Amino acid sequence: MYKAILYKEWLKIRWAVLGYIIVLLGFLTYIGLEVRYWFGMNDPISIWLMVIQKKILYYSAIKFLPVFAGIVLAVVQFVPEVVKKRYRLTFHLPISETRSLLFMTGICTGILLLFSVIYILGLTIIGGSFFPREITSSSLLTVAPWLLAGLVGYLGTAAIVIESSWIYRLAYALMFTPFIMKLFAESGYNEFQFSFGSYLLVSLFYTIIVLFPGYRLRKGSK
Amino acid sequence: MENVIECINLTHYYGKKLIYKDLNFTVEKGKIFGILGKNGTGKTTTINILMGFLRPTGGKCYVLGEESHNLNPQTRVKIGLLHEGHVCYEFMTVAQIEKFYSRFFPNWRKDLYFGLIDLLGVTYDHKISNMSCGQRSQVALGLIMAQDPELMILDDYSMGLDAGYRMLFIDYLIDYVRENNKTVFMTSHIIQDLEQIIDDTIIMGRQKILLQMPIKEFLGSFHQYHFNVNGRLPDLDYDDTVANWESLKNHYTVYSFKAEGDVKTYLENKGVSIKDFHETSMNLEHAFIGLTGKY
Numbered sequence: 001m002y003k004a005i006l007y008k009e010w011l012k013i014r015w016a017v018l019g020y021i022i023v024l025l026g027f028l029t030y031i032g033l034e035v036r037y038w039f040g041m042n043d044p045i046s047i048w049l050m051v052i053q054k055k056i057l058y059y060s061a062i063k064f065l066p067v068f069a070g071i072v073l074a075v076v077q078f079v080p081e082v083v084k085k086r087y088r089l090t091f092h093l094p095i096s097e098t099r100s101l102l103f104m105t106g107i108c109t110g111i112l113l114l115f116s117v118i119y120i121l122g123l124t125i126i127g128g129s130f131f132p133r134e135i136t137s138s139s140l141l142t143v144a145p146w147l148l149a150g151l152v153g154y155l156g157t158a159a160i161v162i163e164s165s166w167i168y169r170l171a172y173a174l175m176f177t178p179f180i181m182k183l184f185a186e187s188g189y190n191e192f193q194f195s196f197g198s199y200l201l202v203s204l205f206y207t208i209i210v211l212f213p214g215y216r217l218r219k220g221s222k
Numbered sequence: 223m224e225n226v227i228e229c230i231n232l233t234h235y236y237g238k239k240l241i242y243k244d245l246n247f248t249v250e251k252g253k254i255f256g257i258l259g260k261n262g263t264g265k266t267t268t269i270n271i272l273m274g275f276l277r278p279t280g281g282k283c284y285v286l287g288e289e290s291h292n293l294n295p296q297t298r299v300k301i302g303l304l305h306e307g308h309v310c311y312e313f314m315t316v317a318q319i320e321k322f323y324s325r326f327f328p329n330w331r332k333d334l335y336f337g338l339i340d341l342l343g344v345t346y347d348h349k350i351s352n353m354s355c356g357q358r359s360q361v362a363l364g365l366i367m368a369q370d371p372e373l374m375i376l377d378d379y380s381m382g383l384d385a386g387y388r389m390l391f392i393d394y395l396i397d398y399v400r401e402n403n404k405t406v407f408m409t410s411h412i413i414q415d416l417e418q419i420i421d422d423t424i425i426m427g428r429q430k431i432l433l434q435m436p437i438k439e440f441l442g443s444f445h446q447y448h449f450n451v452n453g454r455l456p457d458l459d460y461d462d463t464v465a466n467w468e469s470l471k472n473h474y475t476v477y478s479f480k481a482e483g484d485v486k487t488y489l490e491n492k493g494v495s496i497k498d499f500h501e502t503s504m505n506l507e508h509a510f511i512g513l514t515g516k517y
Contacts, residue, residue: 004325012313084309088275092303094295094326218275 001095002103009107016076017111020069027062028122035130055188059123059139066150069115073108074157082161091218101214108154116147142189144196148203149183155206163213224251226373226405233280234267241267242429254406256416258510259426265409269377273303299327302371306378308362312351329370338364356387363391367398376408388415417506425513432513444509447476447485449499463488466515477512
């Protein structure tokens with residue numbers, strides 16, 4: 001049964017997944033070429049000043065890609081479910097609605113993790129090729145909130161898409177948006193070094209929220 | 223006789239608006255049951271409650287022995303739902319949707335599904351979103367039949383179908399249901415089609431059930447009488463004799479469950495001078511309108 005749900009979800013999201021991977025690889029290639037250009041055109045001290053003193057993040061071009069991926073994934077996954085009330089088909093399958101909804105969100109969470117692995121791997125390769133290990137590892141800590149924003153963006157968009165009431169939709173938007181904005185609020189590197197764990201814990205709470213609009217749909221809010 | 227559906231004192235409100243109160247009905251195993259009613263009488267509400275997508279404000283509704291809004295996932299295996307508009311996963315192809323559903327139902331009958339699809343002359347990689355409404359209805363019916371459920375709940379199967387596809391749908395449905403002793407609970411806006419399908423019916427009026435009986439009994443016991451009067455007849459009351467009535471100038475039509483002689487005597491006792499009193503036969507659609515009124 002779970003294999004069948006995985007199959008259905010894959011049919012919905014596959015083009016978005018492939019499209020995002022291409023875009024991400026494109027951006028990573030661009031960053032790699034850009035950093036190489038820096039080193040070609042500037043002396044190492046200038047680059048050091050840019051990266052360390054001026055806190056210019058050489059990977060800021062991909063700052064919003066994870067949240068963009070999360071939003072797109074939620075839309076392509078759940079819009080087909082709510083159009084023509086197709087969620088009724090899903091909720092009539094011989095599997096509990098909580099499990100099926102958790103599994104469905106779990107699939108995209110897994111895909112977002114896969115995206116994150118590619119993202120981190122790309123940055124590690126680029127950073128490792130041009131910078132000392134400290135800068136590379138700091139870049140990973142700096143992008144961690146951005147990656148988390150991708151997951152929260154996905155959960156928030158999913159809740160908003162699944163929800164049938166505009167008032168609840170607004171409530172979800174108000175609940176998710178400030179948190180996501182906070183995750184992008186850095187003005188340098190490593191700023192979430194000591195607080196990231198707390199943000200991660202709060203994100204777990206958002207995982208449960210997505211079940212609520214599903215429950216409301218199942219029990220007849222629409 | 224075993225009841226597949228049993229609704230007891232079913233009551234539903236949308237906000238403060240009462241849809242119906244204390245509705246009671248049962249559906250026996252092996253019967254094709256039609257729910258008829260004008261727009262706004264609560265057909266869709268009842269279907270939604272039976273499908274488990276709406277919790278009734280009051281009363282209980284049992285489907286295969288379980289409360290409809292709290293069905294065990296394993297019970298859902300035994301219930302096939304056809305949603306209004308033949309909703310299905312349109313982003314899938316004919317073959318993909320079969321592959322998907324077959325994993326959920328242990329008695330999956332692939333042959334029934336592809337048998338119906340082959341009639342459409344479409345390839346198995348045909349995307350459902352590119353199909354006509356009629357073709358989609360066959361896909362939806364094929365999937366329910368392949369599921370091999372004990373109970374089929376069909377919400378307005380005729381919506382958007384032309385006469386040919388309606389007939390095709392009915393032919394396959396009847397053949398399948400009779401051959402496999404299935405129970406069906408259905409609605410349709412095309413009442414004339416239901417006449418040849420359903421065994422039992424409930425006809426819903428505003429906030430209540432007007433009648434529940436086998437369709438043959440209804441058509442055999444409900445009469446339409448015509449007559450002319452001199453002058454104007456005083457307004458008739460709705461009572462045991464007059465289920466409904468209508469007039470056009472001095473021509474009157476009375477609908478009643480009483481025999482011709484009884485109705486005639488009833489009218490004469492009202493002091494009405496009637497001429498050309500006669501009965502005309504009715505099909506289900508006429509009888510339905512006769513009972514519920516045109517407005």
